[in-house]
Amino acid sequence: MNSKFSGKIFHWRGPAPYLFVAVPPAQSEQIKAVSGWVTYGWGVVPVHVRIGKTEWKTSLFPKDGKYLVPIRMSAQKAENLKEGDVVEIALEIRL
16 A cells, blocks of 8 residues: 655654654545554554655554654655654555
8 A cells, every 4th residue: 555645744752752744634544444454563554654765664653543654863864854844755555
């Protein structure tokens, strides 16, 4: 499953501070529909992410009915990203 969307980067002060982008509700519902086949526990979903020219593998985290895309530090540096930026994201669920 592939998806493209834009979203605003935010800082979440959870157990490990990180920058995230929330997957929009419609795409989150689609991901949730297939999550049972791909999750490896706790509802996380393995994905391949691309922002600009930077690509990486990570996992989406479920939060309040949506999924969160963690933005790695290497991607933040490569794409000059910071909290508040709006980014275009392409994701592919890894099987």
